[in-house]
Amino acid sequence: AQKVTQAQTEISVVEKEDVTLDCVYETRDTTYYLFWYKQPPSGELVFLIRRNSFDEQNEISGRYSWNFQKSTSSFNFTITASQVVDSAVYFCALSEGTGNQFYFGTGTSLTVIP
Amino acid sequence: GAGVSQSPSNKVTEKGKDVELRCDPISGHTALYWYRQSLGQGLEFLIYFQGNSAPDKSGLPSDRFSAERTGGSVSTLTIQRTQQEDSAVYLCASSLEGSRVEYGYTFGSGTRLTVV
Numbered sequence: 001a002q003k004v005t006q007a008q009t010e011i012s013v014v015e016k017e018d019v020t021l022d023c024v025y026e027t028r029d030t031t032y033y034l035f036w037y038k039q040p041p042s043g044e045l046v047f048l049i050r051r052n053s054f055d056e057q058n059e060i061s062g063r064y065s066w067n068f069q070k071s072t073s074s075f076n077f078t079i080t081a082s083q084v085v086d087s088a089v090y091f092c093a094l095s096e097g098t099g100n101q102f103y104f105g106t107g108t109s110l111t112v113i114p
Numbered sequence: 115g116a117g118v119s120q121s122p123s124n125k126v127t128e129k130g131k132d133v134e135l136r137c138d139p140i141s142g143h144t145a146l147y148w149y150r151q152s153l154g155q156g157l158e159f160l161i162y163f164q165g166n167s168a169p170d171k172s173g174l175p176s177d178r179f180s181a182e183r184t185g186g187s188v189s190t191l192t193i194q195r196t197q198q199e200d201s202a203v204y205l206c207a208s209s210l211e212g213s214r215v216e217y218g219y220t221f222g223s224g225t226r227l228t229v230v
Contacts, residue, residue: 004156037221043203045221091156101147101173102219104157 003027004094006105013082014113021077021108023092029053031097034068034075039089039107048090051075082112116140118222120206126228127196135191135225139208146189147209147219148181152202160204163189196229203227 005024013019025034036048049059051068059066063080079086092105119138127133139146148160159173163183174180178196183189193200203226207219 042223043226044223045205045207047220093157101159101162101170102157104149106156 002105003103004092004105006090006092006108008108009106010109010111012111012113015084016081018078018080019082019110019112021079021090021092021110023075023077023105025073025075025092025094025103027094027096029096029098033095035093035095035102036066036075036077037091037093039091041088045091048077079110082110084112084114086110087112118206118208118220120204120222120225122225123223124226124228126230129198129229130195132192132194133196133227135193135204135227137189137191137206137208137222139187139189139206140220141187143208143210143220144186145209146183147207148189148191149205149207150175150202151205151224157205160191193227196227198229201227201229 003026007022011019030053032053034051037045038048039045049066056068056070058068065078067076075092077090087110089107089109091107093102095102118140121136125133144165146163149157150160151157161174161181162170165186178194181189181191191204203224205221205224207221209219
């Protein structure tokens with residue numbers, strides 16, 4: 001079973017629209033961390049945010065915001081007033097307290113149309 | 115170095131040939147990971163090195179894949195007798211020991227491998 005599910009494969013929005021990228025995760029650990037990474041066309045994954053399982057406070061960073069809800073095992077990412085530079089593939093990832101790896105979702109390809 | 119460096123950035127090889135992909139982690143990072151990203155797929159874990167410990171090879175898809183890390187720094191991922199299904203972007207990442215779970219990795223830009 002997928003530990004991280006990103007149901008949206010591709011999303012297109014017009015510049016200045018808001019967009020939310022969904023992420024649902026599955027774990028039995030009580031301690032875990034959730035991440036979002038951005039992969040622009042250059043290929044390198046860029047870290048955006050990390051949340052631990054004990055902190056459900058939502059976070060806002062400029063035009064980015066994250067909504068972490070343990071009750072629904074979701075960690076959604078919203079971009080407000082999208083810009084063309086936001087076009088990229090976005091990955092959600094889960095890191096459990098045990099084990100050596102991250103579990104990545106399949107990514108959501110976001111295209112922002114000028 | 116300032117970031118994780120991977121070479122080559124692109125590699126085209128004929129089916130059946132061997133290839134070597136190189137990863138230079140951030141200086142001081144003791145943990146090194148290889149992931150594979152196939153078209154339309156998420157990132158698939160391949161192998162993990164931590165210091166002088168035996169590597170976690172649980173993600174290697176077949177015995178054609180191997181990796182080594184010399185001197186606790188540079189790592190080489192080798193694919194023998196390449197097949198077309200090996201075509202993917204191979205990503206390397208590194209992290210400080212003990213901080214991976216909490217702080218995640220720093221990724222390189224990847225090597226795009228195309229087997230023709």
